[in-house]
Amino acid sequence: MPSTRRCKNSSLQHSLLAALFLSNICTAASVPSSHSARPFSARTVYSNRDVHWGPPTKRDNAIPLVISNNCGDTIWPALASQAGTGPGTGGFALSSGDSKSMTVSSDWQGRVWGRTNCSFNVGGTGPSNLNGNNGNGQACDTGDCNGVLSCVVTGNTPVTLWEVDLAGGSDGKQTYYDISLVDGYNLPIGVTYIPGSNTALEDIPPNLTNCACIGTPGFLTTVADSGTSGNSTNGTYPLPYEASQTDSTLSGWCPWDYQLTQPTKPGDGVYPYPDDNIQRPVFDPCLSACAKTNSAKDCCTGAYDQPSKCKPSLYSTQAKAVCPDAYSYAYDDTTSTFIIPTGGGWEVTFCPAGRSTNILKTFGTQLTQLAQTGQISKSILTDASNITLITQKSEASSGATGENSKFGGVGSRSLGALVVCVAWAVFW
Numbered sequence: 001m002p003s004t005r006r007c008k009n010s011s012l013q014h015s016l017l018a019a020l021f022l023s024n025i026c027t028a029a030s031v032p033s034s035h036s037a038r039p040f041s042a043r044t045v046y047s048n049r050d051v052h053w054g055p056p057t058k059r060d061n062a063i064p065l066v067i068s069n070n071c072g073d074t075i076w077p078a079l080a081s082q083a084g085t086g087p088g089t090g091g092f093a094l095s096s097g098d099s100k101s102m103t104v105s106s107d108w109q110g111r112v113w114g115r116t117n118c119s120f121n122v123g124g125t126g127p128s129n130l131n132g133n134n135g136n137g138q139a140c141d142t143g144d145c146n147g148v149l150s151c152v153v154t155g156n157t158p159v160t161l162w163e164v165d166l167a168g169g170s171d172g173k174q175t176y177y178d179i180s181l182v183d184g185y186n187l188p189i190g191v192t193y194i195p196g197s198n199t200a201l202e203d204i205p206p207n208l209t210n211c212a213c214i215g216t217p218g219f220l221t222t223v224a225d226s227g228t229s230g231n232s233t234n235g236t237y238p239l240p241y242e243a244s245q246t247d248s249t250l251s252g253w254c255p256w257d258y259q260l261t262q263p264t265k266p267g268d269g270v271y272p273y274p275d276d277n278i279q280r281p282v283f284d285p286c287l288s289a290c291a292k293t294n295s296a297k298d299c300c301t302g303a304y305d306q307p308s309k310c311k312p313s314l315y316s317t318q319a320k321a322v323c324p325d326a327y328s329y330a331y332d333d334t335t336s337t338f339i340i341p342t343g344g345g346w347e348v349t350f351c352p353a354g355r356s357t358n359i360l361k362t363f364g365t366q367l368t369q370l371a372q373t374g375q376i377s378k379s380i381l382t383d384a385s386n387i388t389l390i391t392q393k394s395e396a397s398s399g400a401t402g403e404n405s406k407f408g409g410v411g412s413r414s415l416g417a418l419v420v421c422v423a424w425a426v427f428w
Contacts, residue, residue: 049107049167051081055088062103063166064194064345067112069094071351075187076115078143078151084108084166090151091115099347106342107167113159114187114350115143116283124149142186142260142285157291158184158260160213162191162348168339174371175342179213180327181319185254186285188214190352192232194345201344203376205384206233207240208367209340211357213323217247217282221354225394226387229354237384240362241355242324243394251279253318254286261285289313289329300330307331324358324397335360339371362393 056062065087067077077100078091085105094100104110118140119128126147127139138144143159145151161180168176179189190212195201210232214220221227223246226238233239245253256262263280289298292315296302300310312320316328320335327336338360360367366380383389 049083049109051083052085052105053081053088054086054104056085056103056105056108060085060105063106063108063343064196065102065104066099066194066345066347067094067102068099068347068349069096069351070349070353071187072096073116075350076118076140076143076149077112077348077350078115078145078155079110079112080145080151080154081108081110083110086110091145091149093118093149104166107172109165109167111154111161111163112348113143113155113161114189115140115145115155116186116285117141118144118149120147120149155183158186158285158287160185160187160189160215162189164346166342168342173342173374175340175344176337177346178327178337179211179323179325180336181213181215181323182288182290182327182329182332184258184260184286184288184291185213185215185319186260188212188216188219188351190214190229190232190349190354190357192347192349193340194347196344198343200375201341203381204340204370205237205376205381207237207384208359208363208370208380209338210239211325211338211359212239212352212354213326214352214354214356215250215253215286215319215322216284216351217250219351219353220245220247220250224355225391227354229352229357232352232354238387238390239354240358240390240394242322242358242397243355245322245356250322251282251284253322254280254284255314255318258287258289258292258315259284260287286315286319288319289315298329307333323356325356325360335364339367341370341374358394358397361397362390 069075069077074093074095076091076093079087080090081104084107086108087102087104089102092100120126120139121128127137137147138156139147139149143155145153145155161183162177163180164175164177166175168174177191179191191210193204193206193209195204210229212229212232221229223243224241225243226241228234229239259280261281261284290300292298296304297310298313300306304310310329310331312329312332316332319326319328320332325336363384366383369380370376
């Protein structure tokens, strides 16, 4: 298991502190929001639920869970269940352009991530070659889970995670979810809410729920304040976008030393200077600060085990600039957790169309009201369709981000002294 598991498991004792922290923002949310460093069970009072492999039966009140691959190559999505009844699988291969429809129970709690460049034996019980991809039994370059196709443990870092608790809150009537980069970043990811036939849930504007994190060059649409991101929303309710990043800036957001695979040779025998202009691989998985250093300061443990003492690292700051709606470090609660009424299903898309979303900064007030009342008001509907409001919030966010969004300052350069240049033309 990777070293960041320590920061996840050791933080269980702090659920009460997290609850008090979040209550300053969203008083009606009965429990604190989640993040990857503290599992959902640490912040959900209604979490005394058994875990079942699945798939769910009729009495489990099955909820749809769809996983789609919009990447140019095959990926191997993986799932881990923490409570409730899972879909009956822990992972599978998914070709480019394909989707897989599954169901989970209405009280399911778990996470979804993507694995890349995998090679399994015929039975899926191990890697196709004796020692695996890296000599120690891994079947996948990123997201590997002990070398097996159907995961029973969570994936190795770095991985982009979607985490969800379909029965959150003190009474199990809220859905908590987030995109997390606390375990690092490997693939772009987006989620789309499926309200089903419940009229109350159908009223929730899609631009309040359908978040995305796109931190890989080549997947961004043109710089804009808002858009529809394929089938994620519609023209009536445009998604608030992160409006600063370009393919050029995305290629260098990961701190040099945190790249999973750093270039080892110069491009033409030339070592360029400054190092922030070095060309990197297109597919460039990035370790989080905690995964890289395993230090108390970066993992929010020990003397740093509370919000007032654990502050965002360089990795966290730059990850947040790329993906404003994603968790970037352990105490990034208030700008990273979505809370909506329970019910409805989800589609998780790898390599989604569009741009990273900026929903929580744009519609934080509206989402707090939804979490408090469990209902969509006329004022929420009006705000969600107000393109002027979306544009103003986007401009304010871009101004606040400033130079951090472009990664051009000294802080974005390599943590090492001398680095090298290589041009890689493959995705993975």
